[in-house]
Amino acid sequence: MIFKLFASSGPVVYISPKVIFHLGHIPITNSIFYGWLVFIFVIVFLIYVAHRVKIKPARGIIQLIEYAFEFIINLINTSFEDKNKAKKYQPYFITLFLIILINNEFELFPFAGEAFKSMGWPLLRPFTADLNATFAMAAITMGYVYYSSVKESGGFRKYLGHFFVGSPFNPLYLIIGILEMTTDLTRVFSLSLRLFLNVTIGEIVIGVFSYLGQFLAPISALPFSLIEVFIMALQAYIFTVLSVMYLAIVVNHASEKEVQTA
């Protein structure tokens, strides 16, 4: 009797994005399709917010966006020792934070998932629940970080010098420096995997608990959905703060050396 209550098939879990239609010969997956919709929303919404910002603060959602801006600006200003350099890097990281935040929160809407189907697969899948998307974001961010840190430290040789504690001709320092470089290269993977796994596993947890609840699904999945709202914002914050810190370590190190030699 009790087994009749539960469906014979388990909860539906998707790890990878599925192709939903072809644009010419290019396959379009459901996660990039939803990503485009969210990007259009982000652009339109932020242009609307930018027109509404005044000296006398407006009420409503605009205040929330202003709060997010100031939060990230404070974070960057406290990470960098030099305030002029901090101002230079603010725009990129604010963009990164808002895009990840809004993409993550759009995961939780009921229309993202099984609601609409195309070619047998869900039509909308969260953009950040796709390893290709998070890997692209992490690769672009780390590329920007490497480019800026090479520029800030003044040349490629000086940038490589950050990895060595002492002279690179000492064999012990050489091995430690090479180990540091290898851990530096794994940052792209750790950044992308962290975001991807958190979003995907959040989806799976909500899916599993709404399956266990059956007709009580709204009640059984509610606490996990509320936790997800918090975790999604936390993951956007962590992605931003880690990439800011990777840049700030090199930039602060470079400006320290200038002070010592002067």
Next chain:
Amino acid sequence: MFLATTISTTLLAKGLMIGGGFIGPGIGIGLIGGNYLQAVGRNPEAAKFLGQALIFVAIVELFGLLAFASIFII
């Protein structure tokens, strides 16, 4: 009485992987939270470092999530 005629090693591996994979991050998050509370208890001004503690929670959590993701490929 039930006697197992075949043993599904995949199921066993999944169970072991989840169990072993979550022990480490569990201990780690417990240590971070405990030390944070201890620091706040000794010095209430340290309560503003909650954001930094959460970053370490996220770093530790990654290893548990990696174990969880691996059960889908075995």
